[in-house]
Amino acid sequence: xxxxxxxxxxxxxxxxxxxxxxxxxxxxxxxxxxxxxxxxxxxxxxxxxxxxxxxxxxxxxxxxxxxxxxxxxxxxxxxxxxxxxxxxxxxxxxxxxxxxxxxxxxxxxxxxxxxxxxxxxxxxxxxxxxxxxxxxxxxxxxxxxxxxxxxxxxxxxxxxxxxxxxxxxxxxxxxxxxxxxx
Numbered sequence: 267x268x269x270x271x272x273x274x275x276x277x278x279x280x281x282x283x284x285x286x287x288x289x290x291x292x293x294x295x296x297x298x299x300x301x302x303x304x305x306x307x308x309x310x311x312x313x314x315x316x317x318x319x320x321x322x323x324x325x326x327x328x329x330x331x332x333x334x335x336x337x338x339x340x341x342x343x344x345x346x347x348x349x350x351x352x353x354x355x356x357x358x359x360x361x362x363x364x365x366x367x368x369x370x371x372x373x374x375x376x377x378x379x380x381x382x383x384x385x386x387x388x389x390x391x392x393x394x395x396x397x398x399x400x401x402x403x404x405x406x407x408x409x410x411x412x413x414x415x416x417x418x419x420x421x422x423x424x425x426x427x428x429x430x431x432x433x434x435x436x437x438x439x440x441x442x443x444x445x446x447x448x
Contacts, residue, residue, distance in 0.1 A: 346427070347425070348442070349367055349368060350365075350371065350423050351365075352443075353445075354421055359406065359407040359408070359409060359411065361376070361404070361413075361447075362402060362403075363405060363421075365397045365401055370397065370399065371396065372390060372395070372424045372426045373388065373390035373437075374389050374423060375387070375421070375439055376411075376419070377419075377421075378419050379418040380415055385411070385412070418446070420444050420447070421444070421447060422439055422440065422443065424437055
């Protein structure tokens, strides 16, 4: 190994080995002193772009959380729920629904409590798609749904309205008109 003598400020000689010198040269080639970092203009542009991207993500997330206003017959759909009137009776796994109001009912949300569990099922009227005013219709449930043995049975009407922004049809559950069955 080759030793190098280096003079210190105190006048004495200090011995250094060649591998240390090679290590210093290697460090200087990996991190040259004459190179500069990212320019302030590019750094500013990057920060602004990142901030806009984060704002866009948050905006889209919040937009999905805000519900769209829905109308039926030109008025808010919530007020149309007040015009719904219906009766329902059961026979095994069948529900007989009589629409006594003047709003068509699209389907029913059925909620049962059995064996300490609560189950919910959404039924859309299958034949003509709606239970018209004055019509009595049968909603049949598959035998795997334990409706007949439930200790508590609640049905809630579902109506359909039009979204003001999207223009698409939107289902709306009229929770204020839930009916508990015997």
